[in-house]
Amino acid sequence: MRRNIYLDMKPPEEALALFLQHLSRKGFPGSENISVLDAVGRTTALPVHAILSSPHFHTAAMDGFAVMAESTFGAGPDRPITLRIGRDAWPVNTGRPLPTGTDAVIMIENVNFVDDETFEIEQGLVPWRHVRRVGEDFVASEMIIPSRHVVTPYEAGALIAAGVLSIEVVRKPKFLFIPTGSELVSPEVLRERPLEPGETLEFNTVILSGIVAQAGGEPVHHTIIPDEFEDIKDAIRKGVESDAHVVVVNAGSSAGSEDYTAAAIGELGEVLVHGVAMMPGKPTILGIVGDKPVIGNPGYPVSAVLSFEVFGLPLLGEMLGRPRQRRPTINAMVARKIPSKLGQEEFLRMKLGKVGDRVIAAPLPRGAGSITTLTRADGILRIPSSQEGVDQSSLVQVELLRNIAEIEHTLVIIGSHDLTLDILADELIERNVFLSSSNVGSLGGLLALKNRTSHMATSHLLDTETGVYNWSYIRRYIPDIPVKVIHGVRREQGFIVPKGNPKSVKDFHDLLRGDVTFINRQAGAGTRVLLDYHLQRLGLDAAEIKGYDTEEYTHTSVAVAVLSGVADVGMGVLAAARALDLDFVPVAVEQYDFVIPMEHMEDEKVLKLIDVVRSDRFKKRVNDLGGYGVEKTGEEIPAP
């Protein structure tokens, strides 16, 4: 079994510097001459100078009459001066040229007509009053935009004003993406047939192409190459010989038995870097073949993207001659302690939200295979290699993936998971509010309120003695925080089982059977409280349940565990079972509510949420999910 060995593990900055140093400008894109009408977003290859001055003639800046200023000298309220149209004054509109011999404009508002041909003025004018003189904005030969500059719409207009119809821009650097992997299939197969087990849809290329196009490059797609050394080598060689400026092989960059990328680059040219001290993104290869840079990009989508952003984008910038782009950053407080491994720079995807006057950052899961950790992220937190993570409540700088205004319009809910949160999110967008929800269970939600890291909690904690939801927990865990409770939904809880319920799970007693594997929710989840309550009520011993200690964090994950055969049964809501076409055995109806601190009750985002929750459209959409009751949805539940 052949295995590559990483050459070494360079820090990302060092690896990038080495890579950029070795670039040959011979492989860089040249320039091309294009119409200014197509120039927005392109990068200038040379400074652009005005051909015409602007304005290019003396221009009336007001509607009125053009005059010789001298002919108005001495006019005053007590001694008006009379001017005759066609002899002393000529009508002129804004933007029109001054008649020869005139040097000022009287505003129409300041004219008192005597008759059709004469008028009086009561105020004299200095020369060039209300006139835009030749070259007032800029003069011929002046530099309008410098080189290495991305043309904006404003500038395209200024260039036309300057009489410049075409400019020299840098050709778009062409990035050839070669997807490799015997397990990969083109998404197009889905048009023909369903996916087979073991087949993975190739989608990294779509993401990387989008990134390149947005940054001013031109992506080109190669067909998928299987994990065969000669095929990969061949594709790289042809890519380098083509008109592409950069070749990106995705993936085969790791040290597995079928990772041929490094060896292929090595045989064709030089591998400068194999292995970078970053996480995700470690198995990155940076090489040169002929005059062209070749990147071996890791296979996990998040690794592929982050590695490409660290190495591919600066390369693109270098080719465009553009200064390095950095994302804007925001100062944020981390919601909880985040450990990180020494010796590698970690790139954490973060959710952000502004609670009170603090921006709160919470890490998303780390899995580099989970593309949703990028799509859901508001920002990236880089933890340096010298640091063993960050402590709860410490201040960090987060690179923004969305604009700050969007973060400021984000409502942060931390607490219990429910599928209606998706509907809430969708409805809130129409009201210009973005929803960030973290699923940590009901109790975790209350504790987040205590830490002031959310605008509200979602909770369904049953007081088994009184039968009242949430209030006793609120009093116990956050006694110092005055809150309102707004009723969300009633929902059916039950056993989620495979289609046809093969193990015939009917009640809580069945969970203790030797042939039944259970999947549990985490401690502090309302669903777990409900389970424990019923077990206790029936005198059943949780320790006898196989899988009681295996925990998932959402209803959906429980359903997935059942669907995939990890467990035979889990407890959750009907909607989760329905979504995955599983069967459902109802065992209880419970109450799911919003717990909102008084200090946020006037927050516009919170008010809009309440507005949505009380709307008929929301109730109808929830009802359509099945297993929900919305009779009292949106009502305030007073403390008992």
Next chain:
Amino acid sequence: MRRNIYLDMKPPEEALALFLQHLSRKGFPGSENISVLDAVGRTTALPVHAILSSPHFHTAAMDGFAVMAESTFGAGPDRPITLRIGRDAWPVNTGRPLPTGTDAVIMIENVNFVDDETFEIEQGLVPWRHVRRVGEDFVASEMIIPSRHVVTPYEAGALIAAGVLSIEVVRKPKFLFIPTGSELVSPEVLRERPLEPGETLEFNTVILSGIVAQAGGEPVHHTIIPDEFEDIKDAIRKGVESDAHVVVVNAGSSAGSEDYTAAAIGELGEVLVHGVAMMPGKPTILGIVGDKPVIGNPGYPVSAVLSFEVFGLPLLGEMLGRPRQRRPTINAMVARKIPSKLGQEEFLRMKLGKVGDRVIAAPLPRGAGSITTLTRADGILRIPSSQEGVDQSSLVQVELLRNIAEIEHTLVIIGSHDLTLDILADELIERNVFLSSSNVGSLGGLLALKNRTSHMATSHLLDTETGVYNWSYIRRYIPDIPVKVIHGVRREQGFIVPKGNPKSVKDFHDLLRGDVTFINRQAGAGTRVLLDYHLQRLGLDAAEIKGYDTEEYTHTSVAVAVLSGVADVGMGVLAAARALDLDFVPVAVEQYDFVIPMEHMEDEKVLKLIDVVRSDRFKKRVNDLGGYGVEKTGEEIPAP
């Protein structure tokens, strides 16, 4: 003479609200189904749900061997467990499916081979270790992106991963731009012939189109319509009947004798707003014809852009179903007092720069005809209608036109103008530094250092007693600020006169002649100090110079004044005369320097500027301008 009367002057927010209220959804673009590959940047019409789970099979998360976790239970350093390949363990690579019957992966690093067919392990595995389970990222039916959402590259990838190949997006709202104005000509005429006096190039459409395209709409251009009522009315009617969703008439929106837009809209439909209390942008018309919105946009380019951004962009957002986009803002300190008129919201274009730890904002000229006040702007400061301007050093919020990183890489020079500053700017960009230079004269530059609003001053102030430049002024005006002086250039100062020097201006005595009109520089400008010095030396009385009190702020403006016949002669540098093909009568050689506070001498941007100034390439480019000496350029000039 027919004149329109503004209906009233609504505050912008009120005008917009009224406009959006009156929109008919019948005129809105519908949706269309497009490939996910084309979806980046488009807005979803509906929420998009996963068709496949991701992963859609249990997947190895590491390279190694797939096993039944149970078969590893109990392994330890002292009691290794032996596994046989093909019976207990199966080789597997990252991303590949787990063989049926296995539920965990042993990392290849943890395997000790006994022979080709067996290996030992010293550590047991829990079930599902190093396995990405079905649906771990997301499950079929889960919402991947909500409606009214702009698709990112990351999300395009996630959609493919979810088995979604095409999605429903909002059609691009089509904006028809109708340029009107008898003075307007298409830029294309420049390919045929030079511009004639009175002809204005139509370029507003290029800018507005770029803005619409960047915001997700589709711009369409109408040919230019002359200022004829029926023609304009006809074009609007046809536009409304076409497949355009919005018709924008630019301009004819004011109250001049040839401003027909309001009347035309009024005859075809309803004028909701004519006149908005904003500056620039006042003569804006908002109307409805049939089911379609019609905007009458002001003619000055800056007015056209700002008005369109206040009314056109929110309309586009409304049609896309997108929440209102707001530009990110930055807190800044205004460099000087800015007066503003009560009763109208003023939109000031600002230069921004970070000096020390403060962001400094300085207003650009107000002229709505000067497109460069937009192209040069880093941000927009809105002064509310209730406010009579802002005081010097007050804190304001500025809407950003560039990203913050760019502002932070901006070197702020305030002081005397010289044409070499353009070359400096162009050279600095390569070093990732952006130059912001404000021309306030040498003395103004020193006072800016005192106010700590710039990184350095440019100055050429001659001490007429000692013949030494700058130092005596530094001691007098900024005695408490330790500075270094770096020599910039030597340059020729002289009289800028029209081609052929028709008034035969040869020396300072000629400036006093009755037939000669002079154009002066502002008080505090080094060039004015030089003029005054020579007048005094020769015993000439400045009061006798016609035009002595007419002031311009740059060498170029002086040259423009001469070129356009405003004056017969002005004083300035050779390069300014050359740029406009004027004649030049040299009268003195002077020294132009950089004055840099010690506190900024370690600033990376300042170091890079010094680096550029000392480079051979910079010196050569300056030399090529003519009239400059660069023998000692870049040397430090010690205090005498």
